[in-house]
Structures are given as C-alpha cells and as structure tokens.
Amino acid sequence: MTTPTRSTMRLILLLAVLLKMVTGSHQARAQTAAPQAKLSVHWEELTAADFREGIRRSQATCLLPFGILEKHGPHLPLGTDLLDVRYSALHGAEQEYAVVFPEYYFGQIAEAKHEPGTVAYSREMQLALLQETTDEMARNGCKKVIIVNGHGGNDSLLPFFAQTQLDKPHDYVVYIFDERTPSSGGPAKKTKIDMHAGESETSNMMISRPDTVHLDRAANESGADQHRQDLPEGLYTGIWWYARFPNHYSGEGSAATKELGEYQMKWWIDSVVKAIRAVKADDASLKLQNEFYEKSKHPLDTQP
Numbered sequence: 001m002t003t004p005t006r007s008t009m010r011l012i013l014l015l016a017v018l019l020k021m022v023t024g025s026h027q028a029r030a031q032t033a034a035p036q037a038k039l040s041v042h043w044e045e046l047t048a049a050d051f052r053e054g055i056r057r058s059q060a061t062c063l064l065p066f067g068i069l070e071k072h073g074p075h076l077p078l079g080t081d082l083l084d085v086r087y088s089a090l091h092g093a094e095q096e097y098a099v100v101f102p103e104y105y106f107g108q109i110a111e112a113k114h115e116p117g118t119v120a121y122s123r124e125m126q127l128a129l130l131q132e133t134t135d136e137m138a139r140n141g142c143k144k145v146i147i148v149n150g151h152g153g154n155d156s157l158l159p160f161f162a163q164t165q166l167d168k169p170h171d172y173v174v175y176i177f178d179e180r181t182p183s184s185g186g187p188a189k190k191t192k193i194d195m196h197a198g199e200s201e202t203s204n205m206m207i208s209r210p211d212t213v214h215l216d217r218a219a220n221e222s223g224a225d226q227h228r229q230d231l232p233e234g235l236y237t238g239i240w241w242y243a244r245f246p247n248h249y250s251g252e253g254s255a256a257t258k259e260l261g262e263y264q265m266k267w268w269i270d271s272v273v274k275a276i277r278a279v280k281a282d283d284a285s286l287k288l289q290n291e292f293y294e295k296s297k298h299p300l301d302t303q304p
C-alpha cells in the first residue's frame with residue numbers, strides 16, 4: 001500500500017473541488033430549468049407543488065369559466081354553455097398562462113325550469129356559492145379572478161356580484177369577462193334572431209364538441225320569436241324570455257356552419273387572451289379597492 005504524496009493529495013482535492021463546481025452548476029441549471037416545463041392550466045390536474053408554480057407563473061391570475069345546465073333547443077346538449085366557455089378559456093389560458101378553475105355551472109337559469117335537465121339554484125345559493133368560490137380561489141393565491149361568462153342568463157347576476165364585492169374588504173379583484181360573440185366580421189350570418197341554440201351557438205359547438213351536436217334535429221322545434229307580451233321598451237319582467245321563446249330555443253340551429261364556428265371560437269379565444277393580459281397588467285384596481293375600503297370606514301372624514 002502506498003501513501004499519497006502531498007502533491008497527489010492537492011491534486012485529488014483540486015479534482016474534488018472542480019467536480020463539485022461542475023455538478024453544482026448542473027444542479028443550478030436543472031433548478032432554473034424546471035419551472036419552464038409545461039404546466040397544465042387545469043386547476044384539478046396540478047399537483048400541490050405545481051399549483052404553487054402555476055400561481056406564480058400566472059401572476060396570481062385565475063379564470064372561472066361559468067356555464068349552466070339548461071335545454072339548448074332540440075339539438076344541443078344541456079351543458080352547451082359550459083362546454084363552449086371552457087373550450088375558449090382553456091385555449092386562451094394555454095396561450096397566456098392562467099390557472100383555470102374546474103367545471104362551474106351554478107348560475108341563474110330560473111327561466112328554463114319548465115324544461116328537462118335544467119338545474120336552477122336559488123338566488124341565495126348562487127351568490128353564496130360564487131362568493132365562497134372566489135374567496136377560496138383568492139385564499140389559494142388567485143388575487144385576480146376573471147369570471148369568464150358562457151351563459152346569457154348570467155348577464156345581470158355577474159355585474160351585481162362584482163358590485164357586491166365592495167360590501168366588505170377583499171384582498172383580491174373580481175373581473176367579469178362577458179364577451180362571447182364578435183359583433184362583426186367572419187362568414188355572413190343567414191339568420192336574424194340568434195339568441196339561444198341558434199346559428200351562432202350551434203356553429204360554436206361544431207368546433208368545441210362536434211360529437212354532441214345533432215344537426216338533423218335542429219328544425220324539430222321552432223326557435224321563432226312568439227311575441228306573446230306587449231310592453232314598451234324600458235319595461236322589464238322576468239317572464240320576457242318565456243313570452244318570446246317558450247321552447248327555450250331562439251334562432252335556427254340548422255343554419256350553423258363549421259366555418260362560422262371556427263371564426264367565432266378563434267375570436268373568443270383571442271378575446272380571452274387579451275383579457276388575461278389586461279388583467280395581469282392592471283395594478284390599479286386592487287389599490288383603488290383598498291383605498292375605497294379604508295375611506296368607507298369613516299365617510300365623514302372623506303374630503304371632496
């Protein structure tokens with residue numbers, strides 16, 4: 001057995017130091033590279049650790065696509081609104097990263113209770129569940145919650161929900177994104193009345209879930225406006241929709257085309273991407289909310 005000389009020892013030490021430097025830098029590279037790996041945008045598909053990374057990468061921006069269970073004419077599935085809005089939200093979030101909350105369909109749909117398959121929660125439940133959902137999202141780091149609306153019947157509920165966020169302090173902002181259809185451009189439309197399960201919505205479903213569209217049944221019922229109420233504009237009743245469209249069908253689904261669906265869904269996805277970017281860039285809303293909550297504790301001290 002030979003004993004190493006002092007110079008051999010120095011050489012071994014030097015090699016050990018070099019080896020550590022090389023492996024150390026490898027580890028450092030691996031650590032910085034890991035977060036760049038593809039992360040799912042689906043909340044429910046992330047591990048707990050990846051969820052933390054998702055919130056960091058999304059800059060605390062999360063989407064809550066909001067649909068409903070209701071009849072959609074004689075030819076589209078009950079979940080049409082949720083299927084369409086999730087298609088747009090998920091594709092949008094893949095282009096501009098955001099964490100997307102799971103299936104949510106607890107909205108306003110009292111006007112379709114006479115049709116099979118409608119799930120209509122009470123108003124108390126709708127507001128309480130939505131509040132607890134956004135509260136829980138925020139507790140998990142979603143300080144910017146974008147509710148992406150897929151259902152026309154939520155048009156009054158959602159702005160009201162956003163307004164009630166001023167009731168008491170919240171450490172997050174609720175944004176409502178409620179644009180679903182381009183007002184111009186794309187293939188020319190063939191129908192004038194097109195509010196529910198008609199040309200537009202059926203075309204969209206031909207892109208998001210073509211396997212669920214029964215185009216051959218679209219003309220089995222009438223989606224015409226039946227004008228059964230005679231009130232001037234400016235007078236509103238909850239029964240207006242049923243008065244005009246008692247079959248819960250407005251338009252002609254048989255006029256749908258894949259080309260129109262492609263144009264509209266691309267527009268919807270692009271619009272979601274723009275909304276996510278605008279929300280990420282918004283650093284005013286939370287500051288203003290906090291200023292407002294503070295002032296609202298002592299309104300008499302608030303100077304003009």
Ligand SMILES: [Zn+2]
Nearest residue numbers: 080081197201
């Ligand atoms: Zn719909």
